[in-house]
Amino acid sequence: MAVTDGLLLHLSEPPAAAAAFRTFSRPRVAQAKRQAQATKRKYQASSAVPPAKRRSRATSLPAKKTAAGGPRRAPAGRAQTVSSPRKSAAGGRGRNQEQKPCVKTSSLFKNNPEIPELHRPVVHQVQEKVFSSGTFHDLGLHPHLVSTINTVLNMFTMTSVQMHSIPALLEGKDALVRSQTGSGKTLAYCIPVVQSLQAMKTKIQRSDGPYALVLVPTRELVLQSFDTFQKLLKPFTWIVPGVLMGGEKRKSEKARLRKGINILISTPGRLVDHIKSTKNIHFSRIQWLILDEADRLLDLGFEKDITAILNAVNAEGPERQNVLLSATLTDGVARLADVSLNNPVSISVAEEGPALSNPEGGGALDVSAPQTGDKLDSFAIPEGLDQYVTLVPSKLRLVSLVAFILQKCAFAEDQKMIIFFPSCELVEFYYTLFVQTLLPRPEALAAAPLPPGSTQLKFLRLHGGLEQEERVAVFQEFSLSQAGILLCTDVAARGLDLPQVTWIVQYNAPSSPAEYVHRVGRTARIGCRGSSLLILAPSEAEYVNSLASHKINVSEIKMEDILSVLTRDDCFPGRQWGKQKPRACSPQGIRERATVLQTVFEDYVHSSEETVSWAKKALQSFIRAYTTYPRELKHIFHVRLLHLGHVAKSFGLRDAPQNLGVSAVKKKKATPKRPDLRKKMQSKQRLAEVLRSEYASGMEAGGAKVAKQSQQAGQAAGQAARPRPEPGLGRGRKQKKKRSP
Numbered sequence: 001m002a003v004t005d006g007l008l009l010h011l012s013e014p015p016a017a018a019a020a021f022r023t024f025s026r027p028r029v030a031q032a033k034r035q036a037q038a039t040k041r042k043y044q045a046s047s048a049v050p051p052a053k054r055r056s057r058a059t060s061l062p063a064k065k066t067a068a069g070g071p072r073r074a075p076a077g078r079a080q081t082v083s084s085p086r087k088s089a090a091g092g093r094g095r096n097q098e099q100k101p102c103v104k105t106s107s108l109f110k111n112n113p114e115i116p117e118l119h120r121p122v123v124h125q126v127q128e129k130v131f132s133s134g135t136f137h138d139l140g141l142h143p144h145l146v147s148t149i150n151t152v153l154n155m156f157t158m159t160s161v162q163m164h165s166i167p168a169l170l171e172g173k174d175a176l177v178r179s180q181t182g183s184g185k186t187l188a189y190c191i192p193v194v195q196s197l198q199a200m201k202t203k204i205q206r207s208d209g210p211y212a213l214v215l216v217p218t219r220e221l222v223l224q225s226f227d228t229f230q231k232l233l234k235p236f237t238w239i240v241p242g243v244l245m246g247g248e249k250r251k252s253e254k255a256r257l258r259k260g261i262n263i264l265i266s267t268p269g270r271l272v273d274h275i276k277s278t279k280n281i282h283f284s285r286i287q288w289l290i291l292d293e294a295d296r297l298l299d300l301g302f303e304k305d306i307t308a309i310l311n312a313v314n315a316e317g318p319e320r321q322n323v324l325l326s327a328t329l330t331d332g333v334a335r336l337a338d339v340s341l342n343n344p345v346s347i348s349v350a351e352e353g354p355a356l357s358n359p360e361g362g363g364a365l366d367v368s369a370p371q372t373g374d375k376l377d378s379f380a381i382p383e384g385l386d387q388y389v390t391l392v393p394s395k396l397r398l399v400s401l402v403a404f405i406l407q408k409c410a411f412a413e414d415q416k417m418i419i420f421f422p423s424c425e426l427v428e429f430y431y432t433l434f435v436q437t438l439l440p441r442p443e444a445l446a447a448a449p450l451p452p453g454s455t456q457l458k459f460l461r462l463h464g465g466l467e468q469e470e471r472v473a474v475f476q477e478f479s480l481s482q483a484g485i486l487l488c489t490d491v492a493a494r495g496l497d498l499p500q501v502t503w504i505v506q507y508n509a510p511s512s513p514a515e516y517v518h519r520v521g522r523t524a525r526i527g528c529r530g531s532s533l534l535i536l537a538p539s540e541a542e543y544v545n546s547l548a549s550h551k552i553n554v555s556e557i558k559m560e561d562i563l564s565v566l567t568r569d570d571c572f573p574g575r576q577w578g579k580q581k582p583r584a585c586s587p588q589g590i591r592e593r594a595t596v597l598q599t600v601f602e603d604y605v606h607s608s609e610e611t612v613s614w615a616k617k618a619l620q621s622f623i624r625a626y627t628t629y630p631r632e633l634k635h636i637f638h639v640r641l642l643h644l645g646h647v648a649k650s651f652g653l654r655d656a657p658q659n660l661g662v663s664a665v666k667k668k669k670a671t672p673k674r675p676d677l678r679k680k681m682q683s684k685q686r687l688a689e690v691l692r693s694e695y696a697s698g699m700e701a702g703g704a705k706v707a708k709q710s711q712q713a714g715q716a717a718g719q720a721a722r723p724r725p726e727p728g729l730g731r732g733r734k735q736k737k738k739r740s741p
């Protein structure tokens with residue numbers, strides 16, 4: 001296994017950060033010449049320090065001793081309580097660095113791969129007009145419902161998707177609804193459901209049980225949809241909405257089901273659990289079946305559960321209306337809908353091309369039979385969304401991310417950023433690392449308050465491995481916050497309506513263009529502006545073309561522009577940057593400070609064996625996630641293309657762990673006779689496992705969920721050869737009496 005270009009420095013004074021600064025500030029004429037000639041970008045130029053191995057022996061000290069001591073800081077607030085290792089370590093905005101006699105730092109800017117020029121094709125994004133010219137008054141709804149929409153929700157004008165969906169659904173049609181993220185699809189189905197149920201001739205009784213069943217992929221979405229129904233139902237108190245979702249006590253859910261729920265909102269896994277184990281659940285009066293985020297619900301991770309639910313509903317239920325909604329209803333879903341819905345209308349607000357004609361009508365409406373083909377492969381992107389990509393060598397990924405956080409959140413007020421990671425373990429790792437190294441201790445803050453114009457960073461994290469209570473608390477805290485940085489998995493990618501998010505950062509590329517669209521769709525909602533940044537390694541640059549083939553346009557931000565914030569002395573208050581001032585914004589100054597920052601992370605990670613092994617596990621999780629990219633993206637994201645030593649740097653590890661790649665290789669050797677089939681199965685199985693664990697029903701026992709999940713994920717590869725369950729909807733359709741999606 002390749003080892004990173006480690007560099008050992010023996011220093012008594014000044015402290016570690018300053019030491020790194022000095023090391024990297026030597027004049028390098030030869031190098032400058034090389035730089036001028038090279039086709040490489042200037043930030044990849046090597047440092048002229050001697051190779052690590054030549055210098056290391058005499059100066060090496062065990063990593064543990066090199067870490068700065070100091071009292072441990074109690075993290076502020078509930079959401080910052082973490083279970084990860086938290087030994088005293090270097091770092092922390094404001095932490096004293098003076099104790100460090102010796103530090104091993106690394107040449108971040110050496111031996112990096114060339115950053116290619118990004119020739120991105122310019123494509124015309126599909127766009128939609130968010131608002132229509134119609135008002136809720138125009139729909140002929142119950143006057144109390146209209147006044148609730150106006151006074152409680154403070155909404156008057158309909159969005160385009162609402163203007164077209166609500167009348168169609170009120171006419172009793174099945175529908176496939178596709179419109180961009182943040183365009184108001186939730187109300188597009190909630191309003192017709194409430195209008196139709198309140199108008200029933202025989203007044204609904206609570207004990208009647210469910211009339212409407214709404215399925216969504218995550219618990220947060222359950223709560224969000226429930227909240228909307230609750231508000232709309234204010235004047236119609238006899239109609240009772242209720243939720244079933246993982247993480248809650250099954251007993252109390254059973255009691256609620258016994259009392260009666262008329263509009264039942266649930267995640268698939270939890271509902272299946274109740275179908276199997278609860279006597280009081282029945283679907284004999286179901287009139288509405290809504291699948292929000294339908295493409296996610298119908299894909300690999302949920303097939304089985306949805307099949308079980310459809311079988312249960314079809315067995316009992318009368319004729320009902322079915323509605324599928326998503327910003328990314330794909331070809332497969334449309335075909336499926338074509339054969340399984342009853343004469344459905346397809347409502348799509350999207351319009352091809354840059355200009356929006358038909359401003360009066362609320363965007364081009366396509367109410368037709370479900371479409372297939374190219375049109376469905378291109379997803380509408382909110383007009384107010386500015387999308388960026390940056391190419392960053394693996395070694396520099398961590399410092400670049402942190403520089404970006406500092407640039408966007410430390411010097412501007414009211415910045416809300418969501419950062420997507422590929423697994424729970426990665427979220428936990430970076431969350432703890434950032435809380436431990438980037439936040440000032442309270443006593444440091446008291447002694448030296450933040451410089452004027454800079455903002456205290458606040459980190460939160462959300463993923464499927466957290467206890468339900470904490471998930472709800474984090475979701476609410478981030479929703480209500482004016483500012484903050486939410487580190488999360490794709491559990492937050494779908495449907496979440498978190499107000500005023502200004503930046504979406506993707507630390508890894510998502511596994512499909514649809515997931516990309518949903519992730520970036522957490523900002524620029526309902527006509528607002530927002531921005532997104534996708535971080536790619538140089539070897540992953542081609543992903544930009546893949547996005548372009550789905551009509552997604554991204555502009556490049558150069559890594560050096562991101563790193564340049566580090567030359568601000570106030571960007572990392574309390575940190576000793578060294579006695580010399582860096583040459584303002586010079587490439588050399590940027591390199592020095594990036595190295596200082598990297599040293600902070602490496603010191604923390606190498607402060608104990610426990611933290612090292614924790615970082616290794618996070619790295620392992622990253623690699624595991626990397627193997628789950630689908631076949632069509634494997635030529636871009638293949639684990640063999642990763643330089644593990646360089647990737648290790650982005651986990652604060654100085655060297656690549658020796659045995660990490662081996663497991664993957666070993667598994668390949670245990671190949672059955674059909675490698676083509678086996679490979680396909682393996683990656684699909686892994687993806688399914690990841691999805692299942694991420695969107696789990698929450699029925700598993702409480703306790704150390706994060707640890708349990710990582711263990712499960714660890715087993716996923718071992719289960720790779722297990723046959724995939726039968727595709728659920730096909731089976732469901734055969735067994736169904738009438739119609740089902």
Ligand SMILES: Nc1ncnc2c1ncn2[C@@H]1O[C@H](COP(=O)(O)OP(=O)(O)OP(=O)(O)O)[C@@H](O)[C@H]1O
Binds near residue numbers: 180187327494496
């Ligand atoms: N007619 C309207 N006028 C003003 N605001 C609205 C209107 N309809 C919905 N909204 C608001 O727009 C935001 C986005 O709505 P919603 O979450 O339903 O979008 P969505 O299309 O379901 O997005 P996603 O595809 O991401 O799930 C919400 O805050 C909602 O309250």
